[in-house]
Amino acid sequence: MCAQSLSRIFIVEPFNSGWIIEKLMRDIRDELVARGHHVNIGSPDEYQGEEVYFNSRYLYAAPQAKARVNSVFVTHIDDHGKESEIRRDFDKFDSFVCLSPQESGILRAMGCPPEKATGINLPPRASMQVKRPRLCVLSARYPDGRKNERWLLEYFDTNPDRRDQLIICLMGYDWETFGVDLAKRGVSFEIYRYDRSLPDEYARQKALLQDMDYLICMGFDSGNMCCYDGLEVGLELILPNISYHQGLGRRARLFDDRAGFFAELDEVAEAVIEADQVFEARGPKNYVAELLAHWAACADPARPVVVANDPDQDRQVLANNRSNYQPMSARRAAASTYRHLRKLF
Secondary structure: OOOOOEEEEEOOOOOOOOOOOHHHHHHHHHHHHHHEEEEEOOHHHHHOOOEEEEEEEHHHHHOOOOOOEEEEOOOOOOHHHHHHHHHHHOOOEEEEEEEEHHHHHHHHHOOOOOOOOOEEEEOOOOOOOOOEEEEEEOOOOOOOOOOOOOHHHHHHOOHHHHHHEEEEEEEOOOOHHHHHHHOOOOOEEEEEEEOOOOOOOOHHHHHHHHOEEEEEOOOOOOOOHHHHHHHHHOEEEEEEEOOOOOOOOOEEEEEOOOOHHHHHHHHHHHHHHHHHHHHHHHHHHHHHHHHHHHHHHHHHHOOOOOOOOHHHHHHHHHHHHHOOOOOOOHHHHHHHHHHHHHHOO
C-alpha cells in the first residue's frame, strides 16, 4: 500500500481558536497539496468521503466510519482525566500521531497497540528560518593592520561556504575599502560609521550593539575597551587571550592565535549549520513524508502486529510524564466529563 493511494485527506477542525495547532495543520495541508493530495480542513459535518480522517484535536476526536484511516493528532497529556479519555480511544482509531518518538511510548505504555502509535518530531513552522548571527568589529581600521582584520578575509578564503552562515558588522572608521574586499568574497556585511564630531556618536554605537550577537576582536595590541560595551549588552565575546580581556567570565571566548580565532568562527558557523539541519530534518516535507508512510501502513490490511522495542523504557516515560500531571481540579474534571459526554451524544 503506497502513501500516494491515500490521495484525499480530511483534517478535522472542531473549532478554530487561532492556536498553533490550526497553523500547523495548514502547513501540513500545504505540503500535502504540493505532493498532489487533495486536502480539506473543516468541521466533521463537512467531511466528503476522504480516505484519511485526521482529527487535529485528540480530546474532541470521533471516528468516521467511511474513512479508511481514522487518525488522531495527540498533543500533551497532562492530567489523569486526559489520560482516561485517550485510553478509551485506543480501540476506536487506527492511528495516533504523537509530538515525538518519546511521547509515542507514553501511549504504548498505556496500552495502545504499537502499530497504531507513531511519534514524529513536531515540525517548525514552514516559514521559519535560522537567524544568521551578526559578528561586530567595533574599532577603527589602521593602515598598519594592527587589528588583524586580514584574518577575516583569510577565513572566508579558506572556508567560502561559511559566508552564508555569518554576517560581519564593521563599526568605526575607515572600513569602507575593507567592505569591498568582503564583497568580492560574497560575504554579507554591514558598515556603520558615525563621525567623531557627532555629539551622540558613542551612544549610537552602543545602541547598535543591542542588535548584534557577537563582539569580535582580532588585534593583539593590548586589548580593546569595547569588550566592556559588549559585555554590558549581553553579547558573546570572541577576544585575543591578552591583557584585560582575561577574567571577563563565561561570555568571553579567548583565543591565542589565528588558528584559535578561526576555530571560534567555525564554532559559531557550525551552530548555524546544525540548526539549519534540524529545520531541514524536521521541516514539513519530512514530517509529511513520515505521516503518509504511517497512514499507508495503517491502511494496509496485511499489516502485522508490532511489538514495542523497549516496554520498560516506555513505562518509565509514562511514569515521568505522570509525575508532571496537573492536579485534577474541579474545572479540569468538569472539562473532561463534558468532552466525554459530547462524544457520546
